[in-house]
Amino acid sequence: MSAPQPADLRADCGRCFGICCVVPAFAASADFAIDKPAGTPCPNLGDDFRCGIHDRLRERGFPGCTVFDCFGAGQQVAQVTFGGRDWRGHPELVEPMRAVFPVMRALHELLWYVTEAAALRPGAPLDEELNRAGDALRALTRGSPDELRALDVDALRGEVNPVLSRAAERVRSRDGRAGLDRRGADLVGADLRRVDLRAANLRGAYLIGADLRDADLHLADLTGADLRGADLRGADLRGALFLTRAQLDAARGDHRTRVSASVGRPAHWSLPVTPVPRRTGPGPAGVASGRRRDRRG
Template sequence: MEQNSENEGSVLAKSRDGLRGDCEQCFGLCCVALPFAASVDFAIDKVAGQPCHNLQADFRCGVHTTLRQIGFRGCTVYDCFGAGQKVSQVTYGGKDWREAPGSAKQMYEVFPIMWQLHELLWYLSEALMREEACPIHGELSQAHAKTEQYSQLPPESLLKVDVAAHRAEVNVLLLRTSELVRDEARRQHKGQLGRQKNYGRGADLIGAKLKGADLRYTNLRGAYMIAADLRGANLRVADLIGADFRDTDIRGADLTGSLFLTQAQLNAAKGDASTKLPLSLARPAHWTDNGK
């Protein structure tokens, strides 16, 4: 039984490789399909379906190494969970929107749907790797298989998927996973916990002064943490699904074992070499010793 569990964990970990963006296998879909507005994150306005003027003929970004310096910080934060290469190479069999312009509009509509499905696969695979969630592994496995089946559908069928309803079903399981994992972590905790506030979903922590705060095992689902000071904070086994990390200062913070953290959240935050991260995520290339 233990061997089977280890094998399943290995398979899930390997499957997560396909949930990481591989721009070499994508037709620059995020640079074409998605809109953005001139702001602190983007230097210009761009409508959905219009190729960014920085996109080259080979679907590479012509200013990739200087994006943050020239006003395209938003591009360095975005992560498609591997949806770009899935749509490019699987859904459309390697035929790009230039080669088959008749399918371009449909491809742009399919891409955000695939993005949502891959995001759910990321969360579900993590939930399945959590031993504490064993009581609901059967339901999680079914939800994972159903989501994967959706992601393999042809474009016409993908456009008919009720992603909102499916997300709602999956979210029930993710919330239950969070409760199981955090309850067990509290049970196993030795010693006294620091004084903790009871944060609820969508907590307003914009600009909050939480330097060195003990946030272990807390529910920070959907929390607004924009520009919050979390330097040196302890976020071990905290539920961070959907939390807004834009300009959140997490230098020296401990996010080890945190629940449902994504690469995009880290990319949006300010961290440094002393920030402790889950093994499944990478330290953003734009992080420096001062977190800028």
């Protein structure tokens, strides 16, 4: 269901001066092999601003890097906000870039969802609302560093997310009915192989380590769903709504897993799958968690 996204909403690592390798802090964990303070270049970052172990990140203990997506915010900050000046040649820009990059990433992520929703053509008046939201977000991405730092990102999400949610509801109902509502549900380790997830609302759902083998996710809304370690072997995700590449990179699949060409297939899916222990407890079909988390509305 994903449509090809504009080039400015896809990361172009050759044009962003490795900002995502400098700005965030890393804590030594299963995701990162080392501690790295915020604003300090990762030791794997080369003089050419490229990762020296990019093709071996998982093997070297940096799987967290493989699931990060800036949605094109890196090159926007580097080439537009700061006019092509890099932080090595201009070390005084490290702190301003550190402040601006998270804001720009949030704008680009919202813009990615708005663009994706508009491509679904949910119909009037949502088409017009999405177009207006997209124009407004693009205008904000062209702001100065001071203007960007002054933005209230949470307020922007509060304005845009209801439109995205309504668009998803409209599209999910196109075949006559919307599916299960598991928005924000705790489905960690759940066995979902026999649950009908077509057109389901899984916005912000915890699907960590969930068993989704051979699942049909046609028209399922996966906005912000946490798919870390989810078993997607044989699953059909070609018609899923708002599925990002980062979500797939965090999950496990195989040669039978079907994804749209615009999202692409993670390279590590060709590796053997290591089982994730499943938490025991009531089945997900009859239990909806009272704890709700919807990171993108």
